[in-house]
Amino acid sequence: MIKIFNTSDSNFSATFMEILNRGKMDIKNVTPIVQNLLDDVIFRGIDALKENIFKFDKWEPRGLDDIRIPLNDLAKAYNQLDDNAKSALHTAYDRIYSFHLKQKPKTWLDFEENGTVLGQKITPVDRAGLYIPGGKAVYPSSLLMNAIPAIVAGVKDIIVCTPTPSNEPNNILLATAYLCGIKEIYKVGGASAIGLMAYGIDGVKKVDVITGPGNIFVATAKKLVFGEVCIDMIAGPSEIGIIADENANPKYIAHDLLSQSEHDEMASSILITTSKELATEVSAHVSMILPSLSRKNIAKESISNRGAIIVAKDIDECIALSNQLAFEHLEILTHNSFELLSRIKHAGAIFLGENTPEPIGDYLAGPNHTLPTGGSAKFFSPLGTEVFMKKSSIISFSKQALDELGEECAILADLEGLDAHKKAILVRKKEI
Amino acid sequence: MIKIFNTSDSNFSATFMEILNRGKMDIKNVTPIVQNLLDDVIFRGIDALKENIFKFDKWEPRGLDDIRIPLNDLAKAYNQLDDNAKSALHTAYDRIYSFHLKQKPKTWLDFEENGTVLGQKITPVDRAGLYIPGGKAVYPSSLLMNAIPAIVAGVKDIIVCTPTPSNEPNNILLATAYLCGIKEIYKVGGASAIGLMAYGIDGVKKVDVITGPGNIFVATAKKLVFGEVCIDMIAGPSEIGIIADENANPKYIAHDLLSQSEHDEMASSILITTSKELATEVSAHVSMILPSLSRKNIAKESISNRGAIIVAKDIDECIALSNQLAFEHLEILTHNSFELLSRIKHAGAIFLGENTPEPIGDYLAGPNHTLPTGGSAKFFSPLGTEVFMKKSSIISFSKQALDELGEECAILADLEGLDAHKKAILVRKKEI
Numbered sequence: 001m002i003k004i005f006n007t008s009d010s011n012f013s014a015t016f017m018e019i020l021n022r023g024k025m026d027i028k029n030v031t032p033i034v035q036n037l038l039d040d041v042i043f044r045g046i047d048a049l050k051e052n053i054f055k056f057d058k059w060e061p062r063g064l065d066d067i068r069i070p071l072n073d074l075a076k077a078y079n080q081l082d083d084n085a086k087s088a089l090h091t092a093y094d095r096i097y098s099f100h101l102k103q104k105p106k107t108w109l110d111f112e113e114n115g116t117v118l119g120q121k122i123t124p125v126d127r128a129g130l131y132i133p134g135g136k137a138v139y140p141s142s143l144l145m146n147a148i149p150a151i152v153a154g155v156k157d158i159i160v161c162t163p164t165p166s167n168e169p170n171n172i173l174l175a176t177a178y179l180c181g182i183k184e185i186y187k188v189g190g191a192s193a194i195g196l197m198a199y200g201i202d203g204v205k206k207v208d209v210i211t212g213p214g215n216i217f218v219a220t221a222k223k224l225v226f227g228e229v230c231i232d233m234i235a236g237p238s239e240i241g242i243i244a245d246e247n248a249n250p251k252y253i254a255h256d257l258l259s260q261s262e263h264d265e266m267a268s269s270i271l272i273t274t275s276k277e278l279a280t281e282v283s284a285h286v287s288m289i290l291p292s293l294s295r296k297n298i299a300k301e302s303i304s305n306r307g308a309i310i311v312a313k314d315i316d317e318c319i320a321l322s323n324q325l326a327f328e329h330l331e332i333l334t335h336n337s338f339e340l341l342s343r344i345k346h347a348g349a350i351f352l353g354e355n356t357p358e359p360i361g362d363y364l365a366g367p368n369h370t371l372p373t374g375g376s377a378k379f380f381s382p383l384g385t386e387v388f389m390k391k392s393s394i395i396s397f398s399k400q401a402l403d404e405l406g407e408e409c410a411i412l413a414d415l416e417g418l419d420a421h422k423k424a425i426l427v428r429k430k431e432i
Numbered sequence: 433m434i435k436i437f438n439t440s441d442s443n444f445s446a447t448f449m450e451i452l453n454r455g456k457m458d459i460k461n462v463t464p465i466v467q468n469l470l471d472d473v474i475f476r477g478i479d480a481l482k483e484n485i486f487k488f489d490k491w492e493p494r495g496l497d498d499i500r501i502p503l504n505d506l507a508k509a510y511n512q513l514d515d516n517a518k519s520a521l522h523t524a525y526d527r528i529y530s531f532h533l534k535q536k537p538k539t540w541l542d543f544e545e546n547g548t549v550l551g552q553k554i555t556p557v558d559r560a561g562l563y564i565p566g567g568k569a570v571y572p573s574s575l576l577m578n579a580i581p582a583i584v585a586g587v588k589d590i591i592v593c594t595p596t597p598s599n600e601p602n603n604i605l606l607a608t609a610y611l612c613g614i615k616e617i618y619k620v621g622g623a624s625a626i627g628l629m630a631y632g633i634d635g636v637k638k639v640d641v642i643t644g645p646g647n648i649f650v651a652t653a654k655k656l657v658f659g660e661v662c663i664d665m666i667a668g669p670s671e672i673g674i675i676a677d678e679n680a681n682p683k684y685i686a687h688d689l690l691s692q693s694e695h696d697e698m699a700s701s702i703l704i705t706t707s708k709e710l711a712t713e714v715s716a717h718v719s720m721i722l723p724s725l726s727r728k729n730i731a732k733e734s735i736s737n738r739g740a741i742i743v744a745k746d747i748d749e750c751i752a753l754s755n756q757l758a759f760e761h762l763e764i765l766t767h768n769s770f771e772l773l774s775r776i777k778h779a780g781a782i783f784l785g786e787n788t789p790e791p792i793g794d795y796l797a798g799p800n801h802t803l804p805t806g807g808s809a810k811f812f813s814p815l816g817t818e819v820f821m822k823k824s825s826i827i828s829f830s831k832q833a834l835d836e837l838g839e840e841c842a843i844l845a846d847l848e849g850l851d852a853h854k855k856a857i858l859v860r861k862k863e864i
Contacts, residue, residue: 088840092844102542120799123777125810139848233659234658252860256856258852258856262850293855344824346822355833355860359856360827360834360837366827368825376659379557379641382823382824390813392778392779392780393814394773395781396787397787397788402792411517412521413794416571416573417726417727418727418791420690420694421794422791424684424687424791425789428684
């Protein structure tokens with residue numbers, strides 16, 4: 001079911017190219033449709049939202065009041081949660097909060113002897129919009145992972161948009177919103193929701209930052225509004241890469257590959273190993289476990305079409321391939337996983353050792369589960385507090401500092417032919 | 433020449449709205465043209481570049497060798513620099529380097545008592561592309577401000593694209609490239625250059641990050657390739673805001689406003705003051721200084737059409753207006769400038785006190801001069817090393833940690849109906 005390749009196969013480079021291109025999304029093709037949906041929100045406001053909710057979610061809101069979820073419903077949903085779920089959500093909240101507090105950048109100032117003060121003031125944005133998918137599956141963990149960095153950043157206004165088919169909100173999602181202290185939730189999805197958040201409508205102020213996962217329409221809409229607002233990243237289907245040597249447990253690996261495959265038919269699950277025996281065993285376990293999964297149809301399509309086991313000649317080759325692929329999730333299941341860490345150049349999140357299955361990171365290890373996909377870990381980072389914050393440089397020169405550096409500054413202005421720049425320096429040195 | 437408004441004017445809100453919208457760029461209109469230029473690079477490679485260089489820069493390269501600047505030319509240009517220019521460029525380099533080293537994020541690990549290890553590995557991207565405008569004016573400071581963060585980040589491969597009309601490279605730009613240790617420079621500009629860097633062509637590898645200023649075609653191209661690569665921001669015309677009380681020196685302010693206006697007819701220069709007298713004096717100084725400027729035509733058009741002096745009723749109102757406008761550059765020229773710092777919510781760079789004219793920040797104070805414009809300081813940050821770096825989360829659980837947290841993790845997977853996620857946990861707890 002899951003295919004096994006060997007790096008020494010004559011056609012391996014074609015296979016590898018296919019895996020390299022796993023994340024390609026056809027954004028260009030859907031751009032005109034998405035641009036129209038965005039423009040519609042700009043020009044028609046609430047009427048555009050009503051029409052699209054009717055079209056996509058099959059219910060008829062009368063106005064904004066119908067689209068916004070009442071505060072009372074959130075508390076009610078939270079109170080209905082059973083104790084185990086409540087406790088698990090709180091554990092996840094606390095651990096995610098604590099990790100993001102540690103990675104939060106802080107304002108700093110530096111003083112030079114001549115009286116110069118330089119630094120960065122780092123402050124939260126005023127208002128953030130979180131897109132949380134709904135429909136077929138609802139992921140409260142996505143809400144935690146998007147809301148908590150904004151909360152830790154210190155964002156005052158956090159709003160959520162989520163598609164709500166048949167006007168039936170998911171209770172666990174509402175309960176999670178209550179846990180996060182979110183008060184403003186709109187039942188709208190897709191490009192319209194991104195338009196609502198990016199441009200605002202009568203009664204809903206525009207936001208400064210939009211984050212959150214979504215399908216290609218949401219991803220394209222986020223790209224189109226970039227510049228009007230900041231966005232986190234453009235994410236595609238989820239994926240896992242596993243580097244394993246002969247010491248790894250094949251049953252664990254099979255489960256980890258399948259846990260990625262069950263997300264989505266387009267998900268990729270790739271094992272890169274030095275051991276031919278392990279490859280065969282993992283493949284057998286995958287075939288054995290699959291029929292028992294509740295989402296076996298999705299997992300099967302994903303693992304057969306977009307899963308792969310690659311047998312490499314040594315661990316160096318495993319690492320080289322992994323760095324080229326820049327996986328969203330990378331598990332290292334070797335006898336010396338920590339030692340390999342220094343050689344991993346590109347990956348969204350790195351899971352070390354056999355006690356760290358990827359789902360631990362999806363829910364409650366602490367780091368964010370919103371990660372760059374499709375090789376974009378070569379330049380994008382996990383979602384973090386910094387997306388909800390921005391920096392202002394701080395510069396203060398003393399008279400002495402200006403005396404010391406003014407002349408060279410004027411020379412540079414001169415090199416660029418910027419006369420008024422030079423004069424702004426000289427006037428203070430009483431030289432004009 | 434520069435208009436004076438009062439916040440109590442009956443039509444002030446219309447004026448203010450115009451200033452709020454100062455940064456609007458019509459990216460949507462140029463998108464089809466720019467998309468074609470990008471596609472052309474993808475499909476025709478070097479032929480597309482040759483054709484566009486001929487069209488826009490009026491010379492005929494025979495091939496890639498003609499487009500790339502020979503290494504020898506860089507050293508030669510550097511050696512031809514006069515000593516004052518050399519020394520000023522070195523001072524700027526050193527100060528910018530030192531500031532960016534201070535703001536560079538660092539890898540960290542955190543250990544919990546139960547054996548959990550969490551952290552972030554922060555590493556440079558492999559290859560960065562810098563777009564440096566050329567043509568009418570050439571700005572070596574832009575090269576310093578884009579290259580140094582990449583150098584400090586640790587990027588191994590840094591390439592530069594710059595339009596070179598008539599195939600006549602600017603010597604100071606080449607000298608600055610030599611100073612920065614940049615070895616790969618291509619004489620190509622506009623959307624084609626962004627396409628070259630984002631997608632690569634035969635002989636030029638694609639980059640991971642593109643930064644640098646440019647006109648609306650460059651800005652649009654950067655937006656369109658976002659996702660294929662990371663970009664810094666989408667920047668529009670430059671601008672300055674100045675908050676001043678009655679203690680400020682009107683002559684200094686007039687010079688600072690004009691130093692922004694001389695950049696570009698579309699630049700905005702805005703003074704917000706509590707003092708009617710200061711407003712009148714600044715206006716008089718602006719009219720007096722302007723005719724003496726070498727770029728007086730540009731400055732005049734900019735300051736008359738997009739300059740403004742706003743008289744506010746008190747310092748609180750000055751700050752509130754400034755926070756709404758979120759200036760790229762903000763000077764605070766009041767008796768207590770440092771005390772106001774805590775109340776400035778949004779600004780690209782904040783210049784405190786009368787010895788800190790904005791041009792100091794353009795050249796050699798240390799912080800980056802690539803700053804968010806048009807109000808986008810509400811969510812974008814100055815260019816920094818982090819644009820050339822990315823984070824990988826690190827997660828390692830011990831057996832004990834998995835025992836402690838596995839069950840709650842499985843509960844959360846269950847809430848989301850992700851069976852295989854749950855099983856990846858349970859199999860390690862020997863529960864399946």
